[in-house]
Amino acid sequence: MSSSHVLVLNCGSSSLKFAIIDSSSAKEHLSGLAERLGEASPQIKYKVNGQKHIISLSNGDAHEVAINKLVELVKSLKLDQQLVAVGHRVVHGGEHFTKSALITDTVLEAIKQTANLAPLHNPANLLGIEAASAAFSKLPQIAVFDTAFHQTMEPTAFLYALPYALYEKHGIRRYGFHGTSHYFVSAQAIEQLGLNDKPSKIVTAHLGNGCSVCAVKDGKSVDTSMGLTPLEGLVMGTRSGDIDPGLFAYLVNQLNYTAKQIDTLLNKESGLLGLSELSNDCRTIEESAAEGHEKAQLALDIFCFRLAKQIASFAVPLGGIDALVFTGGIGENSDVIRASVLEQLSFLGFKLNNERNLAARFGNEGVITDGVSVPTALVTPTNEELVIAQDAAMLAGEQ
Incomplete structure (x- = not known):
């Protein structure tokens, strides 16, 4: 064609x-x-x-x-x-x-x-x-x-410790999301870092109103933070991320919540919005935190702490980390969050370059760690629409 x-x-x-x-x-x-x-x-x-x-x-x-x-x-x-x-x-x-x-x-x-x-x-x-x-x-x-990229995960990564019949009969397992984004930016990082013909251990952090992290080994997803639904994992704009499942029974039995109210609470009233009591918009929260708003600062601190902890945990399925890629609206634009996360991950060898970090905003991309830093951290704008277009054109051409 x-x-x-x-x-x-x-x-x-x-x-x-x-x-x-x-x-x-x-x-x-x-x-x-x-x-x-x-x-x-x-x-x-x-x-x-x-x-x-x-x-x-x-x-x-x-x-x-x-x-x-x-x-x-x-x-x-x-x-x-x-x-x-x-x-x-x-x-x-x-x-x-x-x-x-x-x-x-x-x-x-x-x-x-x-x-x-x-x-x-x-x-x-x-x-x-x-x-x-x-x-x-x-x-x-x-x-x-969105889920296709994560279908390379092994049962050790995707199964919940529930009765196995729930998986066999009802498909209850971890699926993961943001797959097109994780695929695109991990491939870009492999290309940029010259790892095409080498083993690679990449962690990709898609951070927006919805947030997820993915462990990509040799170009394949081996673990990710989201699960059966996009609610599992990181703190997000309005989603709680990981919580104690016992909270459900407490909310029902002690506070008389309905299932619908719990769903609304966890998906639309929690996360950065719930913690800050201000907004789900990271820019608003960063500005308020800089002005001394305590709950805004707390929301940022929790967001970054949980994110850093999740990234560090992916050294296990990867067997180490070669590179960390920030993407999505927050990942591409918030030098504040990137700096906080990399500081908490410094024990892994990340050394932030402040000038590079400040420059990598508003559509700009590139490595944000010092040249001697191993592993490397970089900012890569995602392009999920291009992935969809390329896959569609390829399949249309095969007819």
């Missing part, structure tokens, strides 16, 4: 993130976000040729309307004739998928069966697939799974 342009869709419960990307050159021809879908005042914000635009939708308009408007936009910009595929981000692939897949009836059914493991995400992903399949009926539709 002469063209390698792919429409990338990331469909949430009330939003639709989209982009048209040249999978060969990584050039982004169109990008945007349809937000507040199904609610009041939905709209589509998009950028093309460096210019930002807004399309207003009617109250209550949902995903199908947004995708139809997107089709009109793509055609008006004359980008439709260059498309070779539509690539969909699908959060949970369970054990069905170890790699991206051309969407068929069988694949759709498997995604639907996995929806009970990701009830907030997979149904929304399915909405996007169905709407895009109708709107772009002549294009192959490709599913790229």
Whole structure:
């Protein structure tokens, strides 16, 4: 195929993130976000040729309307004739998928069966697939799974110490998420550090409103911090991360919480927001901490401590650490958090270079430790959309 342009869709419960990307050159021809879908005042914000635009939708308009408007936009910009595929981000692939897949009836059914493991995400992903399949009926539709990269984990890493029947009958195990991001930045680090033909032990830290860490050995995920759901692991923007499971019984029996209230508490009211009582936005918390806000400082301290502890623990499955990669909105921009984490990991040999750390913000990348530091720490901007575009173009070409 002469063209390698792919429409990338990331469909949430009330939003639709989209982009048209040249999978060969990584050039982004169109990008945007349809937000507040199904609610009041939905709209589509998009950028093309460096210019930002807004399309207003009617109250209550949902995903199908947004995708139809997107089709009109793509055609008006004359980008439709260059498309070779539509690539969909699908959060949970369970054990069905170890790699991206051309969407068929069988694949759709498997995604639907996995929806009970990701009830907030997979149904929304399915909405996007169905709407895009109708709107772009002549294009192959490709599913790229957040969980696929972690399917190389061994049972010692992915099984919970629960009755084995829960895994056999219901698939209850650790799956991990942010797989496309961990795959992309670990591959970039291996290339940058000249480890292509050598054994490599990389820890990748994807830090945003959702946070996870991954142990990548010789290019394969061997452990990760998230589990059955994206709630396990690190302190996040509004998610608690690891807690004592006994808390559930305490909240139910002593405080009369319902299951729904507990879910809301742990997923939407905890993390940086719950600790600081200010915000889930790391920038706001850092600014407040610098001004002397004690709970903001406490939230940052706990965030960094738990992150450093998780990173250090991955020396076990890796047998050591060659490099640590920071990525995601926080990982790419917060020199404060990176400095705190590396200071706590100094016993492993990390030596922070303050000038490099300050320079590696706002889209800049590079090594942030001294040249003599072993292991190395670096900042690498993630590009999950490019991974989706490349996988979609490859699978479309195999038809």
